[in-house]
Amino acid sequence: MSDPGARFYNDLDAETTARCLAEIAPYQAKPTIFTPVTYEAYRDVPSTYLFCEKDAAMPFDLQKAMVTTAGEDLIKSYTCGAGHLPMLGTPQIVFDVIDKPLKTLLRSYFEAYIQEALVLFLRSEERRVGKECMESV
Numbered sequence: 489m490s491d492p493g494a495r496f497y498n499d500l501d502a503e504t505t506a507r508c509l510a511e512i513a514p515y516q517a518k519p520t521i522f523t524p525v526t527y528e529a530y531r532d533v534p535s536t537y538l539f540c541e542k543d544a545a546m547p548f549d550l551q552k553a554m555v556t557t558a559g560e561d562l563i564k565s566y567t568c569g570a571g572h573l574p575m576l577g578t579p580q581i582v583f584d585v586i587d588k589p590l591k592t593l594l595r596s597y598f599e600a601y602i603q604e605a606l607v608l609f610l611r612s613e614e615r616r617v618g619k620e621c622m623e624s625v
Contacts, residue, residue, distance in 0.1 A: 495545045499571035508576070530562055534593075538585050539567040540574050564589070 492512055497505040529535075539551050555563050566585050570578040 496572045497576075498544045499542050499569075499577045500573075504576060508573075528558075530558055534589065535563045536585060536589060537563050537565045538570075538574055538582065539565060540570045540572060541567060542569055542571045545572040 493505050493509055496512075497508050500508070537551070537555050539548060539555075540546075541548055543551065555565055566581075568574055568578055568581045570581065575582045
């Protein structure tokens with residue numbers, strides 16, 4: 489691997505880069521490149537991609553090509569000015585990209601849950617009131 493510091497940590501400060509380089513492991517992605525895909529989960533599961541404009545390991549045009557090939561209508565995308573590891577260089581942006589759809593998902597889940605609970609409560613109240621009316625007759 490030629491100069492992993494420039495490839496993976498080009499947008500990080502010298503101290504963070506040195507710490508990362510001290511912990512870097514040999515490249516082990518060969519199986520992910522050569523193993524045939526048997527299921528494309530992004531077709532069934534809402535997916536998001538964070539384009540990183542300064543990524544020296546995976547150039548911006550290659551990132552765009554991957555998302556376009558997969559189907560831009562299937563993948564929600566955002567763009568940031570980070571390098572290959574945006575969670576180190578721009579953690580707030582990564583958090584925001586994850587947080588936004590999560591809040592939407594949780595909101596829709598809880599809205600459905602609350603609506604169902606309200607329906608059950610109202611049915612219960614209808615039965616209780618109906619029973620009280622019957623008992624008073």
